[in-house]
Amino acid sequence: MAKEFKTLLTEIKLPYELAYGATWTRFFEGMKEKKIYGTKCSRCGRILVPARTFCPRCFVDTDEWVEVSPQGTVLTWSYANYRYFGMPMDPPFISALIKLDGADVGFLHIVAGFDLDDFDVVRQTVKTGMRVKAVWEDERKGHIMDIRHFEPL
Amino acid sequence: MANRVAIVAVSQNAGAESKDNFYDQAYRVVKDALDKAGMSREEIHTVVSASSDIFHGGISCANAYYWESSAAFLKPGSRQDGESLFALAYAAMRIMTGKHDTALVVGLCKGSENPENDTCTHMFTDPFYQREVGLNETVAAALQMRLYMERFGVAHEQCAKVAVKNLGNALRNPYAHKKGIYTIDAVLDSKRVIDPLTAMQIAPKSEGIIALVLASENKAKKLTDKPVWLKGYSSSLDTFNFGDRDLLNGQLKNAASRAYKMAGITNPRKEVDLAEITEPYAFQELLWCEDLGFCDPGGGGKLIDSGATQRDGALPVNASGGVLANNPYVSRGLQRAVEAFLQIRGEAGEHQVGKKVKTALAHGTHGFAGQCHAVAILGS
Numbered sequence: 126m127a128k129e130f131k132t133l134l135t136e137i138k139l140p141y142e143l144a145y146g147a148t149w150t151r152f153f154e155g156m157k158e159k160k161i162y163g164t165k166c167s168r169c170g171r172i173l174v175p176a177r178t179f180c181p182r183c184f185v186d187t188d189e190w191v192e193v194s195p196q197g198t199v200l201t202w203s204y205a206n207y208r209y210f211g212m213p214m215d216p217p218f219i220s221a222l223i224k225l226d227g228a229d230v231g232f233l234h235i236v237a238g239f240d241l242d243d244f245d246v247v248r249q250t251v252k253t254g255m256r257v258k259a260v261w262e263d264e265r266k267g268h269i270m271d272i273r274h275f276e277p278l
Numbered sequence: 279m280a281n282r283v284a285i286v287a288v289s290q291n292a293g294a295e296s297k298d299n300f301y302d303q304a305y306r307v308v309k310d311a312l313d314k315a316g317m318s319r320e321e322i323h324t325v326v327s328a329s330s331d332i333f334h335g336g337i338s339c340a341n342a343y344y345w346e347s348s349a350a351f352l353k354p355g356s357r358q359d360g361e362s363l364f365a366l367a368y369a370a371m372r373i374m375t376g377k378h379d380t381a382l383v384v385g386l387c388k389g390s391e392n393p394e395n396d397t398c399t400h401m402f403t404d405p406f407y408q409r410e411v412g413l414n415e416t417v418a419a420a421l422q423m424r425l426y427m428e429r430f431g432v433a434h435e436q437c438a439k440v441a442v443k444n445l446g447n448a449l450r451n452p453y454a455h456k457k458g459i460y461t462i463d464a465v466l467d468s469k470r471v472i473d474p475l476t477a478m479q480i481a482p483k484s485e486g487i488i489a490l491v492l493a494s495e496n497k498a499k500k501l502t503d504k505p506v507w508l509k510g511y512s513s514s515l516d517t518f519n520f521g522d523r524d525l526l527n528g529q530l531k532n533a534a535s536r537a538y539k540m541a542g543i544t545n546p547r548k549e550v551d552l553a554e555i556t557e558p559y560a561f562q563e564l565l566w567c568e569d570l571g572f573c574d575p576g577g578g579g580k581l582i583d584s585g586a587t588q589r590d591g592a593l594p595v596n597a598s599g600g601v602l603a604n605n606p607y608v609s610r611g612l613q614r615a616v617e618a619f620l621q622i623r624g625e626a627g628e629h630q631v632g633k634k635v636k637t638a639l640a641h642g643t644h645g646f647a648g649q650c651h652a653v654a655i656l657g658s
Contacts, residue, residue: 128295128297129297130297132391135336137332137336137338143405143406145406149406153406173519174521175407177519181517181518181519181522182517182522200425201421201422201424201425201428201525202421202424203417203420203421203423203424203472203473203474203475204470204472204473205412205420205471205472206470206471206472206473207469207471207472209393209394209396209397209400209414210393210394210397211393211400211401212396212400212412213400213409213410213411213412214412218412220411220412220413220417220420220421221421222421222520222521230519230521230522231520231522232521233407233408233411233413233520233521234411235411235412244470244473248473253424253425253428268410269406269410269411270410270411
């Protein structure tokens, strides 16, 4: 970090406490029971995952809770092998948008469960359109990472 | 447009690290813009700044801190966050009310002082869900890129060509941060940061303080014999939840069609002489060119192969080097407007294109994989 001119190294660290609200509370509590919930838009009929109170497109309340499958299809993926300050997980990891069976939108999560260090293995293993399933943590906290990752079916 | 608004003077600083502090550096750029317009601080009626609280500067209430540097002391002004081209539109609207003859737009970003871009954009995600699964601007772009290449058969080499072109163009731009002559292989063989993106296909973290002086029609004609008119503008925002969006059918088409309509443009391929677009990731220039109507859907790869978007091509795109050469995250959209202005005036120096530029397009994007787009049409 040392530069050739006089600098001030400063940091901002602030605690916030954010309310989940009723809909997201129910969604994340569902994760504890290994259930992935969506809500259905009363107008366009799309099942939105994670569950939403309202459909952002139609701007009307969702009116039905739907449990979607822990299995789905990879829509697109990327292989991250770099670091940045504040990164929430250690590289390498695979980010993927997954269309869970029964949902109408992509579900962003990670794909793992095989040797991630060798990119050639990754490239042979991971394909757009591949089928994956959720692997759950043994101890679940009502958090998005209660799904440890998705692995190939 | 009724109540026409012109840009009469601009200034910017170089993208590479400066040992000057932000406060003084902003003052120098703003002062330079006023000097070029031949105006004193007192002649500026209103100020709109584009800055970012905390993440891209480390200081909350960034507008208050830079108010003095922005010549805004005692003036009716406000700050805009998000895509910086919005600030251009807000300032123009203030003039269009008829209450102000002049306005100053200031974009503020000193990237060299900031954490990595991805550290900042990671914090743009919601903390309940998308932050925890590692989303940031670069992850989003990599997901979009694979979809783009696979759905339209665009080759990785065609994406890399954007970096070759733009970093080459930047050799002629004294303000550019990254520049050089590279081969397609060099771009593809650079570090595999996040496949399918390699390091050279990702924009740097640059400094960029941008100032534009705007004036009403009457005032502009007194200030300059080469006013550059704001002929059209629009923006469009997609939904926040990343998985809800069709990443290849985003909001740029909406923003562009509305801006074209306002400017009276029916055939952008023929009527836009030059474009400066925001391509923080190389392939995005191809996708955005499609959405701007410069080629057919899926035709971005062929467009760059044709040479049309080269500096000496039929429709030069990013003759300045674009955002791959200079990426002041907060002010990069406004920098595109500055470059469009310079090209229309014939004042772009060594990177001035050979063709006559009467109408130029400036594009900005903010958020992940083009969640938010803004398009400004400028003309002589």
